[in-house]
Amino acid sequence: MCADDASASNFDLERFLPYRLNHLADRISQALARLYETRHDLSVAQWRVLAWLHHREELTAKEIRDATRMDKAKVSRAVQALEARGLIRRRPSPRDQRVQDLRLTEAGRALLAELIPEARAWEAELVAPLSVAEYRELLDVMGRLERQLARLE
Amino acid sequence: MCADDASASNFDLERFLPYRLNHLADRISQALARLYETRHDLSVAQWRVLAWLHHREELTAKEIRDATRMDKAKVSRAVQALEARGLIRRRPSPRDQRVQDLRLTEAGRALLAELIPEARAWEAELVAPLSVAEYRELLDVMGRLERQLARLE
DNA sequence: CCCTGTTGGTTTCATATGCAACCATCGCCC
DNA sequence: GGGCGATGGTTGCATATGAAACCAACAGGG
Numbered sequence: 556m557c558a559d560d561a562s563a564s565n566f567d568l569e570r571f572l573p574y575r576l577n578h579l580a581d582r583i584s585q586a587l588a589r590l591y592e593t594r595h596d597l598s599v600a601q602w603r604v605l606a607w608l609h610h611r612e613e614l615t616a617k618e619i620r621d622a623t624r625m626d627k628a629k630v631s632r633a634v635q636a637l638e639a640r641g642l643i644r645r646r647p648s649p650r651d652q653r654v655q656d657l658r659l660t661e662a663g664r665a666l667l668a669e670l671i672p673e674a675r676a677w678e679a680e681l682v683a684p685l686s687v688a689e690y691r692e693l694l695d696v697m698g699r700l701e702r703q704l705a706r707l708e
Numbered sequence: 709m710c711a712d713d714a715s716a717s718n719f720d721l722e723r724f725l726p727y728r729l730n731h732l733a734d735r736i737s738q739a740l741a742r743l744y745e746t747r748h749d750l751s752v753a754q755w756r757v758l759a760w761l762h763h764r765e766e767l768t769a770k771e772i773r774d775a776t777r778m779d780k781a782k783v784s785r786a787v788q789a790l791e792a793r794g795l796i797r798r799r800p801s802p803r804d805q806r807v808q809d810l811r812l813t814e815a816g817r818a819l820l821a822e823l824i825p826e827a828r829a830w831e832a833e834l835v836a837p838l839s840v841a842e843y844r845e846l847l848d849v850m851g852r853l854e855r856q857l858a859r860l861e
Numbered sequence: 862c863c864c865t866g867t868t869g870g871t872t873t874c875a876t877a878t879g880c881a882a883c884c885a886t887c888g889c890c891c
Numbered sequence: 892g893g894g895c896g897a898t899g900g901t902t903g904c905a906t907a908t909g910a911a912a913c914c915a916a917c918a919g920g921g
Contacts, residue, residue, distance in 0.1 A: 566759065566762060566763065566820075566824045566828070567763055568756065568759045568760060568763060570847070571759075571827070571831065572736075572831055572834070572835060572843075572846075572847070573736045573737065573740050573827075573831060573834075574756070574759075575847065575850055576729070576732065576733045576736060576850065577733045577736065577737045578776075578777070578854075579729065579733070579850050579853060579854055579857075580726075580729045580730045580732070580733030580734070581733070581777075582777070582854070582857055583725075583726045583729060583730065583853075583857065584726065584730045586857065586860065586861065587726050598877090603721065603727070606719065606721045606724075606727075607721060609719060610719065610720055610721060615899080615900095616899070616900065617898085617899055617900085620899095623731075624731070624734075624735070626878075626879055626880085627879090627880095627899085627900070627901090628878080628879065628880080628900090628901075628902080629877090629878070629879080630900090631899095631900060631901060631902090632877095632878095632901090634900095635901090651886075651887070651898095651899080652885080652886055652887080653885065653886045653887070653898070653899045653900070654886095654898095654899060654900085655899090655900085667719075671719045674724070674726075675719070678724065678725055678726060680856075680860060681725070681726075681853065681856055681857065681860065682725060682853070682856075683856065684852045684853070684855075684856050685849060685852065685853075689845075689849055690725075692842075692845070693725075693846070693849055694723070694725070694728065696838060696842055696846055697728055697729065697732050699837045699838065700732060700736075700834065700835070700837070700838075701731075701732055701735070702837075703833075703834055703835075703836065703837050704732075704735055704736065704739065704834065707739065707833060707834065708739065751907090768869080768870095769869070769870065770868085770869055770870085773869095779908075779909055779910090780869085780870070780871090780909090780910095781870090781871080781872080781908080781909065781910085782907090782908070782909080783870090784869095784870060784871060784872090785871090785907090785908095787870095788871090804868095804869080804916075804917070805915080805916055805917080806868070806869045806870070806915065806916050806917070807868095807869060807870085807916095808869090808870085
């Protein structure tokens, strides 16, 4: 990449990738959160847990934590709330007494059957201005940035 | 864009743009925050205020709020903290007694002279795997997503 | 000129968050 | 098989956050 003027002059936040990315992600996240929260009273963390359980059938809190990089406590609280609402079920794992296996209940599955199409439709509207190639490339570039980030940490 | 299978089956968070974007932005933001916080004891909000003042010389809190879409209270608190540390100066605007004009102090300018090159260098490392064209296209695509978002809201 | 509705900014409050301490269990080495 | 460090998960705490209440100061129509 270009390593142009490294001085402090003419620095523009609008062209600073971390800022732009964060800004965009925040706005998208907020807009979607309104969907989850106002219509189904779910926090983003709760939605993520549900979505992962939908995808992988049975998981432990640890696996969700690894997949999402959410805080330990955040996952724990999301799981508690979801169980209290009867959307997921947890039972002690036969393999390890510390661990609890998480699964969707029927109610959870039913909620996702509503929620996922909504989320998909919303995403489709969002990315409507992009061509298929652009969309694919965006995901690809993001993947590379993530890998680079892992290298830097 | 493709409007494929809208059902709830085979939904994969890893391919869901809002999730991916948020995840990436979070990680980048956290990594950068470590830079600001550990080395200069600045919150992200404070850094943003400084950066905008660097860019635009004199601003009011309202203008910063508009530019960054940060919460009113967040801007207010960041400004207070920065003034307490002597990095910015605020004085009542001659035009409107409610408003205060914000400016960098010498100390603030000096801090930015350190901080900006660091931030730039970090960004350069982050985007090292991207070609110039890819980088440009990324910013372009992000801009289009932002515009689309504005339309959806 | 008031009176009223609006706006910039601060403060308060209830909630969300992350870190760290904690508890129980596990795996392992002696 | 009994310690002992590591690990999954929960909880307590201190901080950060956003929404809403609040306070001045403005604008402009009567």
